Amino acid sequence: xxxxxxxxxxxxxxxxxxxxxxxxxxxxxxxxxxxxxxxxxxxxxxxxxxxxxxxxxxxxxxxxxxxxxxxxxxxxxxxxxxxxxxxxxxxxxxxxxxxxxxxxxxxxxxxxxxxxxxxxxxxxxxxxxxxxxxxxxxxxxxxxxxxxxxxxxxxxxxxxxxxxxxxxxxxxxxxxxxxxxxxxxxxxxxxxxxxxxxxxxxxxxxxxxxxxxxxxxxxxxxxxxxxxxxxxxxxxxxxxxxxxxxxxxxxxxxxxxxxxxxxxxxxxxxxxxxxxxxxxxxxxxxxxxxxxxxxxxxxxxxxxxxxxxxxxxxxxxxxxxxxxxxxxxxxxxxxxxxxxxxxxxxxxxxxxxxxxxxxxxxxxxxxxxxxxxxxxxxxxxxxxxxxxxxxxxxxxxxxxxxxxxxxxxxxxxxxxxxxxxxxxxxxxxxxxxxxxxxxxxxxxxxxxxxxxxxxxxxxxxxxxxxxxxxxxxxxxxxxxxxxxxxxxxxxxxxxxxxxxxxxxxxxxxxxxxxxxxxxxxxxxxxxxxxxxxxxxxxxxxxxxxxxxxxxxxxxxxxxxxxxxxxxxxxxxxxxxxxxxxxxxxxxxxxxxxxxxxxxxxxxxxxxxxxxxxxxxxxxxxxxxxxxxxxxxxxxxxxxxxxxxxxxxxxxxxxxxxxxxxxxxxxxxxxxxxxxxxxxxxxxxxxxxxxxxxxxxxxxxxxxxxxxxxxxxxxxxxxxxxxxxxxxxxxxxxxxxxxx
RNA sequence: GCACCCUUAGCUCAGUUGGUUAGAGCAUUGCAUUCACAUUGCAGGGGUCGGAGGUUCGAGUCCUCCAGGGUGCACCA
Numbered sequence: 001x002x003x004x005x006x007x008x009x010x011x012x013x014x015x016x017x018x019x020x021x022x023x024x025x026x027x028x029x030x031x032x033x034x035x036x037x038x039x040x041x042x043x044x045x046x047x048x049x050x051x052x053x054x055x056x057x058x059x060x061x062x063x064x065x066x067x068x069x070x071x072x073x074x075x076x077x078x079x080x081x082x083x084x085x086x087x088x089x090x091x092x093x094x095x096x097x098x099x100x101x102x103x104x105x106x107x108x109x110x111x112x113x114x115x116x117x118x119x120x121x122x123x124x125x126x127x128x129x130x131x132x133x134x135x136x137x138x139x140x141x142x143x144x145x146x147x148x149x150x151x152x153x154x155x156x157x158x159x160x161x162x163x164x165x166x167x168x169x170x171x172x173x174x175x176x177x178x179x180x181x182x183x184x185x186x187x188x189x190x191x192x193x194x195x196x197x198x199x200x201x202x203x204x205x206x207x208x209x210x211x212x213x214x215x216x217x218x219x220x221x222x223x224x225x226x227x228x229x230x231x232x233x234x235x236x237x238x239x240x241x242x243x244x245x246x247x248x249x250x251x252x253x254x255x256x257x258x259x260x261x262x263x264x265x266x267x268x269x270x271x272x273x274x275x276x277x278x279x280x281x282x283x284x285x286x287x288x289x290x291x292x293x294x295x296x297x298x299x300x301x302x303x304x305x306x307x308x309x310x311x312x313x314x315x316x317x318x319x320x321x322x323x324x325x326x327x328x329x330x331x332x333x334x335x336x337x338x339x340x341x342x343x344x345x346x347x348x349x350x351x352x353x354x355x356x357x358x359x360x361x362x363x364x365x366x367x368x369x370x371x372x373x374x375x376x377x378x379x380x381x382x383x384x385x386x387x388x389x390x391x392x393x394x395x396x397x398x399x400x401x402x403x404x405x406x407x408x409x410x411x412x413x414x415x416x417x418x419x420x421x422x423x424x425x426x427x428x429x430x431x432x433x434x435x436x437x438x439x440x441x442x443x444x445x446x447x448x449x450x451x452x453x454x455x456x457x458x459x460x461x462x463x464x465x466x467x468x469x470x471x472x473x474x475x476x477x478x479x480x481x482x483x484x485x486x487x488x489x490x491x492x493x494x495x496x497x498x499x500x501x502x503x504x505x506x507x508x509x510x511x512x513x514x515x516x517x518x519x520x521x522x523x524x525x526x527x528x529x530x531x532x533x534x535x536x537x538x539x540x541x542x543x544x545x546x547x548x549x550x551x552x553x554x555x556x557x558x559x560x561x562x563x564x565x566x567x568x569x570x571x572x573x574x575x576x577x578x579x580x581x582x583x584x585x586x587x588x589x590x591x592x593x594x595x596x597x598x599x600x601x602x603x604x605x606x607x608x609x610x611x612x613x614x615x616x617x618x619x620x621x622x623x624x625x626x627x628x629x630x631x632x633x634x635x636x637x638x639x640x641x642x643x644x645x646x647x648x649x650x651x652x653x654x655x656x657x658x659x660x661x662x663x664x665x666x667x668x669x670x671x672x673x674x675x676x677x678x679x680x681x682x683x684x685x686x687x688x689x690x691x692x693x694x695x696x697x698x699x700x701x702x703x704x705x706x707x708x709x710x711x712x713x714x715x716x717x718x719x720x721x722x723x724x725x726x727x728x729x730x731x732x733x734x735x736x737x738x739x
Numbered sequence: 740g741c742a743c744c745c746u747u748a749g750c751u752c753a754g755u756u757g758g759u760u761a762g763a764g765c766a767u768u769g770c771a772u773u774c775a776c777a778u779u780g781c782a783g784g785g786g787u788c789g790g791a792g793g794u795u796c797g798a799g800u801c802c803u804c805c806a807g808g809g810u811g812c813a814c815c816a
Contacts (some may be wrong), residue, residue, distance in 0.1 A: 217816065232816085272816070286815095418811075418812060418813095549750085588752095602778045608775095616775075661753070672775090
């Protein structure tokens, strides 16, 4: 027996060298599984992409849980002989990374404009590289058996080609268009934000009832009202039956008399306020729609920095927040205020990526049309035959509705459909510097690229620059555009003949947090459906948030962050992994405490001691020669076989928590507490025959248990395996026990 | 407003298709421990499974309603 067993298990002294050995021997690659004989040449593929962590800093417990879950499944499938591939990577996370670097620069009292685009991007890239290195280190610490030879970055050369190719194809098909539409504008970060990135914050503030000619209109934002020349009411509203659609009314307004036009539209809620509103199409999505329907004029009131334009008269140049009280004062002086409700509760849209309060604006931007009918030439998606007419929305809906993609837990399907059905065109252009530059060029003779007066026909969309007479659109793409391509851009696309693409797409499993179901999962379904004519994955497994012991979100301000690296140092990666698996089902949040992790450290030690005992007391037997077993030993072996079936079945169906818990109890309270205890006297003073039976069965069950434990606790099981005569090949590429 | 989830031991949570006396970790009580494990073992205490109805031979599990907590989406003039 190896002398190392005379001391307690020390994860911090073994884990790194084990990982290094796995990596050096390329044991994470499907090629090695085949060459070692574990997987057959024509084995079924099992592929999965790592949800690429943002290069904005360090990994947290949520990432650790993700890595643990995925690694368990990957190791399991690899041992079962599938051609198993797990692709790692990181995400440039455009807006998140840029704002992080901007904050760092703020401390040096430098703005990105001081540096200029090029210099600023160098800073971001440096930061991204450092984050990347930290993240890679952390992924390795967790024991994740990803194929590093296939590592990808959402902004590297291959992915960039994929992005430009995808953009051009969608543009040529009319799915990507450039137009003046109302977008979510963040005046603080000076960029558009997609609908999904908006976070509504409840606020209480005054609500003003203003006299608008013969009408009373309600608003919480009097500062937007300067240009209101349309007064809208429901066509069926009896109170306003005497007003006709299109009728003109003279009203006295903030800066003098205006001619208002009556508009009848069913979008009005008759029961809200007076049932009448004026519209500000340039700064409100609903108003914009009404204006579009009736072809009304639209006028900008507020500029990109949140300041009032000349239309505001004496208030021009003021920031809206400063102007509001002044405007209200003037309205009161003119007797236009009917009443003020002081405590009105409403939701204010903010940029969830650390930006400011959203100010809708009409801007010339790039969009993906989700409702445009297109012909999908190549399609393996159930319900969408090749050559049939469909839309991106329908692709997203049918991929899940047909059962081609299974979502676990099931209840997220409803949430997914609700989102798909409410989906509007996706604004994909961002006015930030870090990211994929939009592959569109305009002639350099046009001086202002975003000038709304210029037409779109002079834009060239192509993969490479058309030449020096052309200027590239300064905008970058929403980060989710490139991550949407992730399942196939990591496999060699746009090269359709890429062997990896043929072997591993569609991927088998996508495992990620439920919080990015819309951002990412849905976008991958869209992109893969359109570009590949395939679903991107068969199964979506959604995990929950990792919270603290009391169920609170982990945050710096609460000081309740449990750092995965620190836990790995104290208790080992194996214990950390177990604590993140047991005690939670798919889709539900997990409350984690250091006590819980400590408990699984004890389990590691238990496994270690079982190894020590069994190794020292079964040294003389030959595991390959099965002796006649006593009845008790036969029952013991039978019970183990049941555990094999149970664990196998539950990992296959992604009930990892059940598999892990059962295994934990089996190893500790059956194998150790009962089986070993009962056989101790036999091992010391039993007859030859019954001693051999006891030794062999203990050894057999222990060897099998190590295999079953390996996906959950890869390090300690591999370390023990090394010291066994049975361990001729590393445990990671040893076949799974037969059921 | 629409929808979904949660409510099980002191705390934090498991409990697949309804099936014998409801489980774990931590905490707690007693005993044992020169014995693989001073990171151990054995035994115990603690639960009317949020409330009220219903279906069933049988409900923590299925259905209805109610209460509390949370989340998503919509509205937010």
